[in-house]
Amino acid sequence: MRDWSPIMGLPLWVWLFVIPSLIAVLCLIAGPRLERPLRPLWRVLDALYFASGVLAAFFMVTILTLIVAQMVARWTGYALPGTTEFAGYAMAATSFFALCHALTRGAHIRVSIILNANRFLKRWLDVFAVFGAAVIATYFARYAIKANIFSEMLNDRTQGQDQIPEWVVTLFSLPSRALGDWGQAMAESSGELVYTPVWIPQLAMSIGTILLAIALWDTLYRMLVTGVNPIVSEVVE
Amino acid sequence: MNEAYATIVFLFVLFTLLGSSIWIGLALMGVAWVGMELFTVRPAGDAMITTIWTGASSWTLTALPLFIWMGEILYRTRLSQDMFRGLAPWMRWLPGGLLHTNIAGCTIFAAVSGSSAATLTTVGKMSIPELRKRGYPEYMIVGTLAGAATLGLMIPPSLTLIVYGVSINESIIKLFMAGIFPGLVLAALFMSYIVCWHYLRPNERPPPEPSMSLGEMIAESRFLIPVLMLVFAVIGSMYFGWATATEAAAVGVLGSLTLAAFQRSLTTSAFFESLMGATRTSAMIALILMGAAFLSLSMGFTGLPRALAAWIDNMQLSPITLIAALTLFYIVLGMFLDGISSVVLTMAIVEPMIRQAGIDVIWFGIFIVVVVEMAQVTPPIGFNLFVLQGMTRHEIGYISKTAIPMVGLMLLMVVILVAFPELATWLPENIRQ
Numbered sequence: 001m002r003d004w005s006p007i008m009g010l011p012l013w014v015w016l017f018v019i020p021s022l023i024a025v026l027c028l029i030a031g032p033r034l035e036r037p038l039r040p041l042w043r044v045l046d047a048l049y050f051a052s053g054v055l056a057a058f059f060m061v062t063i064l065t066l067i068v069a070q071m072v073a074r075w076t077g078y079a080l081p082g083t084t085e086f087a088g089y090a091m092a093a094t095s096f097f098a099l100c101h102a103l104t105r106g107a108h109i110r111v112s113i114i115l116n117a118n119r120f121l122k123r124w125l126d127v128f129a130v131f132g133a134a135v136i137a138t139y140f141a142r143y144a145i146k147a148n149i150f151s152e153m154l155n156d157r158t159q160g161q162d163q164i165p166e167w168v169v170t171l172f173s174l175p176s177r178a179l180g181d182w183g184q185a186m187a188e189s190s191g192e193l194v195y196t197p198v199w200i201p202q203l204a205m206s207i208g209t210i211l212l213a214i215a216l217w218d219t220l221y222r223m224l225v226t227g228v229n230p231i232v233s234e235v236v237e
Numbered sequence: 238m239n240e241a242y243a244t245i246v247f248l249f250v251l252f253t254l255l256g257s258s259i260w261i262g263l264a265l266m267g268v269a270w271v272g273m274e275l276f277t278v279r280p281a282g283d284a285m286i287t288t289i290w291t292g293a294s295s296w297t298l299t300a301l302p303l304f305i306w307m308g309e310i311l312y313r314t315r316l317s318q319d320m321f322r323g324l325a326p327w328m329r330w331l332p333g334g335l336l337h338t339n340i341a342g343c344t345i346f347a348a349v350s351g352s353s354a355a356t357l358t359t360v361g362k363m364s365i366p367e368l369r370k371r372g373y374p375e376y377m378i379v380g381t382l383a384g385a386a387t388l389g390l391m392i393p394p395s396l397t398l399i400v401y402g403v404s405i406n407e408s409i410i411k412l413f414m415a416g417i418f419p420g421l422v423l424a425a426l427f428m429s430y431i432v433c434w435h436y437l438r439p440n441e442r443p444p445p446e447p448s449m450s451l452g453e454m455i456a457e458s459r460f461l462i463p464v465l466m467l468v469f470a471v472i473g474s475m476y477f478g479w480a481t482a483t484e485a486a487a488v489g490v491l492g493s494l495t496l497a498a499f500q501r502s503l504t505t506s507a508f509f510e511s512l513m514g515a516t517r518t519s520a521m522i523a524l525i526l527m528g529a530a531f532l533s534l535s536m537g538f539t540g541l542p543r544a545l546a547a548w549i550d551n552m553q554l555s556p557i558t559l560i561a562a563l564t565l566f567y568i569v570l571g572m573f574l575d576g577i578s579s580v581v582l583t584m585a586i587v588e589p590m591i592r593q594a595g596i597d598v599i600w601f602g603i604f605i606v607v608v609v610e611m612a613q614v615t616p617p618i619g620f621n622l623f624v625l626q627g628m629t630r631h632e633i634g635y636i637s638k639t640a641i642p643m644v645g646l647m648l649l650m651v652v653i654l655v656a657f658p659e660l661a662t663w664l665p666e667n668i669r670q
Contacts, residue, residue, distance in 0.1 A: 003282065057509075057516045060302050067299070067487040071480070084296040087483070092294035094302055095527075098520030107517035108260045108524060111573055113617055115258040129258045136263045139270070143282035147290065205290060 003146070016138050020217050024131070027224040034225045045218055046104070052211050053101025059093040059204075066090065082162025082196075089201035096208025100215040106231045126229055127220070134216035141209035148206045151199040163193035164200075172200050240544040243276055247536065261578050265528030269535035276539045285531045292530040293523060296483070297403050301522060303486035304394040306515035308350030310493040312359050313511050315502040316464060320345060321363040323461035326454035329446040333431035336377055339364050340431070343385035344392065344424045345461075348468040349489065351396035352518075353576075353613050354624050356389035357382065361628050372443035376639040377434060379629060383621050383636060384643025385427050387610035390576060392420035393472060394486065397576050397609060400522065401602045404529070404584040409482040410475045411665035412602045417472070418660050419603050422653065426646045463499065467492045476668055522577060529581035536585050546589035556594055557655060563587070564608055564651055571612020575620055579609055603661040604654055611647045614640040 004012045027034060070083040102108055115125055150156075170189040174182050222230045250271045254264035266285070273281035292298070320342045328337040342360040350356055361382050368378045390397045393413030402409040435442065449457075471489045474480040480488060497503035503511075536542055549559065570579045591601050613621040616637045625636050654661060 003280075053513060053516060056520065057512045060306065060512065060516055060519070063299050064303060064306075064487055064490055067303075067483055068491070071484055071487070087299050088294040088296045091296075091299045091302070092290070094516060095293050095520055095523035098516045099524060101513075102517040102520040102524075103260075105517055107521045108262065109521060109575060109578070110258045110260045110264075111255045111618070112258050113573065114256050125257055129260075132254065132257065132259045132267070133263045136259070136267045136270075139282065140263075140266060140285075143286045147283065147286040201294065202290065205286075205293070 003142075012142075016142060017135060020134070020138070021131075024217075024220055024224060027221045031225060032227070038221075038225065042218075042222065045214070049100045049104050049211065049215055052097045052208070056094045056096075056098035056101065059090045059097065062090040063087050063094065082158075082160055085158060085160035085162035085196070089196075089204075092201060093204035093208075096204045097211075099208050100211040103212060103215050104219070104231060123227070127223060130216060130220045130223060130229075134213065134220055137209065137213040137216050141206070141213045144202075144205045144209045148199055148202045151202055152197070156198040157195040158198060162196045164196050165191045166194050167191060169194065169197060169200065172203070240539075240541055243272070243539045243541050244545075246275060247272055247541070255573075260524070261574070262524030262526075262528035265525070265532045265582065269528070269532040272532075272535040272539060277535075279538065281535075284534060288530045288534045289527045292403075293527060295403070297409065298399075298523075298526075300394075300409060300481075300483040300486045301396065301399050301403075302515060302519035303483065303490050304351045304396065304399070305518050306511065307394075307486065307489040307493050308352055308355045309511040309515045309518075310490065310497055310503065310508075311346075311349055311464075312355050313503060313507045314493075314497045315500055316346070317359045317363040319460035320360070320464070321367060323458040325367075326449055326457050329449075331428075331432070332435040333428075334373070334435075334443070334446065335364075335368055335371060336373055336381055336431045336434075337428055339368075339378070339381045340385045340424055340427045343382070343388050344420070345464065345468065347388040347390075347392035347420065348472065349394075349464065349493070350389055351394040351399070353386050353389040353610075354620055357386035357621055357624050358628070360386065361625070365628060371446075374438075374441045375631075377431070377441075379625060379631065379636055380639030380641075380643060381427060381431060383614045383625055383640040384646065385424065386621055387613050387643075387647070388420055388424060390610050390613070391416045391423065391603070391606050393417065393475075394482075394489070395606065396522065397580060397606050398602055399482070400526065400577050401580050401584070401605065403526070404533075404581055405588050405598060407598055407602070408665075410668065411599050413472070413475060413482065414665040414668055415599050415603050415661040416606065417664055419607070419650065419654060422660065423607070423647070423650050426650060427643065430642055430646060463496045467496060478668065525578055525581055529584075532582070533585035542586050542589045545586055546593045549590050550593050554594070556596055559590075559594055559596075560604065560651075560655060563604075564648075567605065567608040568611060568615070571609055571619075572615055573618055574612070575618075576606075576609030576612055579612065580605060597658065597662055599665055600654070600658050600661045604651065607647055607650050607654065611644050614644060 006012070007015060066083050066087045070080055073080045110129070115121060167186060167189040170185050174185065177185055219230060247268060250268045254267050255261065259267065269285070270281050273279060273284065321338055324338045324341050325335055328335055328341060331337050339360060342364060343356050346356045346359050364382065365378060369375070393416050395413065395416055398412040398416060399409055402412045467489065470492055471485050474488055475482060475485045494503070567579060570583070574582065591598065613619050614637065616622060616633055619637065622633050622636050625631070626633055629636070
């Protein structure tokens with residue numbers, strides 16, 4: 001597999017970088033006229049970022065639960081193998097799922113000293129920064145997906161002691177099967193414990209980075225259409 | 238020659254991307270990518286993901302979101318009122334009076350929170366209006382608060398120390414223990430500044446507080462007992478080796494939830510706000526760590542850190558000269574970057590340097606925290622200044638002027654640390670394993 005091999009007749013980099021940039025140019029030319037038709041889409045995306053943030057928060061509670069369970073198990077003399085690995089996966093899921101939510105709420109930090117110098121820079125340097133960030137995030141997401149696919153292809157397993165039931169693995173692989181086979185696949189897989197395939201926790205990285213890239217392109221389009229950056233940071237009250 | 242070229246390229250791209258206000262974590266990724274493409278033949282993208290995944294799914298890092306969450310919960314409880322009420326009766330007798338509640342409040346809150354901004358807001362929310370009402374001079378209220386809030390970075394739990402420990406693979410518990418005494422010494426320095434003000438500017442003293450009986454004093458300070466118990470549970474469990482840093486953080490979260498439930502001060506919506514707020518802050522730091530991990534890898538491939546370390550070694554600098562140079566370097570860097578970013582950004586370069594020079598890495602962690610603390614209160618970019626601006630409606634220039642004596646005291650702290658390194662290294666060497 002080459003990194004940028006063509007998909008539907010066009011190299012992958014055209015799909016990932018050129019077409020989104022062309023849409024940005026379109027947004028710039030069309031300006032505020034696009035605001036009304038795009039508004040419903042923006043609402044859907046906002047809900048999506050928030051949902052991703054909620055999922056991240058859920059994984060943070062999972063970290064807490066796992067660690068408390070491990071402590072209780074240690075005091076009572078039980079062994080819970082693999083808890084540290086699971087906590088690590090939950091940590092990754094918390095970080096990656098929250099990326100887009102943190103972005104849209106202005107939690108990520110940037111050096112804004114030149115940005116705030118004058119009104120021209122405030123607008124156009126900001127456009128450049130969001131564009132640059134979107135390109136980097138898209139590159140990040142592209143390789144996260146590639147690593148994820150490779151982990152699955154090479155059947156890469158955990159280095160630790162963590163195991164999950166086989167049917168969980170099947171459950172996560174359902175989207176890659178035909179709908180009609182789902183029942184059979186689930187029926188065939190047992191409750192036997194297998195070492196965690198790395199691609200399952202890595203799904204959080206793929207999804208989280210894709211959402212971050214989408215959120216950045218989305219921010220760019222909104223800025224070009226409305227003329228203001230939609231990201232308002234909530235400074236601690 | 239090649240190294241000089243690489244250095245210039247790295248610095249140029251770094252300043253361009255950071256200066257054009259790209260989010261710091263993503264900017265670091267961009268710099269790292271340029272470095273990989275220019276100076277190595279390795280596939281940049283694949284190496285990047287391997288490093289980032291290993292770092293992001295690490296067990297050590299799990300202490301970070303939990304400590305952030307703990308601070309977020311306490312920030313939303315009635316703790317600020319309780320702290321002022323509990324501390325005021327004891328501080329009124331000291332020369333300098335209730336101004337000391339700023340320092341003592343920040344010290345206590347720093348022991349349950351790892352962030353300087355949270356410490357500042359929690360303490361300032363109550364102490365600024367109360368101290369103004371009693372007629373303390375504005376510059377003393379603002380200045381002492383700006384300085385003391387930086388203790389949040391030093392006294393454990395400290396987010397900066399977690400990030401430092403993760404970047405150089407050192408024990409977070411040791412770093413936390415190392416921060417305790419220097420933190421207390423720094424607090425004592427701030428308090429002596431207030432005492433000096435009391436004697437040097439007698440005409441600025443507000444009228445003395447009405448007297449209060451010992452019984453009343455104890456009754457008022459009963460509100461402080463739960464939070465002090467929480468501090469001892471978190472720090473004590475690490476000191477006695479009962480819990481790892483992450484486990485202590487989990488104890489802290491459960492403890493602060495219990496405390497909030499006990500006070501009936503945490504509503505359901507405040508609970509969810511604390512959860513989402515902690516998630517965002519931890520994602521913010523995680524993104525910077527991801528970018529920094531890739532940048533360290535990229536710089537490592539170019540051989541730049543080793544070359545620089547060897548170069549510094551060749552100059553035969555004494556450790557004191559090296560520390561002085563690094564202090565200056567971090568102060569300048571801190572004018573533009575926040576503490577965590579400056580730590581992760583420089584560790585790839587600085588770590589081999591200090592190891593080569595034979596400087597203790599635990600001690601260096603405390604040193605770097607004091608130095609980035611200064612960055613919090615120095616213009617043009619100082620996070621505490623922004624927060625204080627929002628709270629007091631003063632100009633950044635005015636606030637930073639009031640904080641200048643505090644910056645001086647922090648510099649003095651660097652000197653004290655160099656003169657008495659045991660201050661930082663004694664406790665971590667004596668923890669129960």
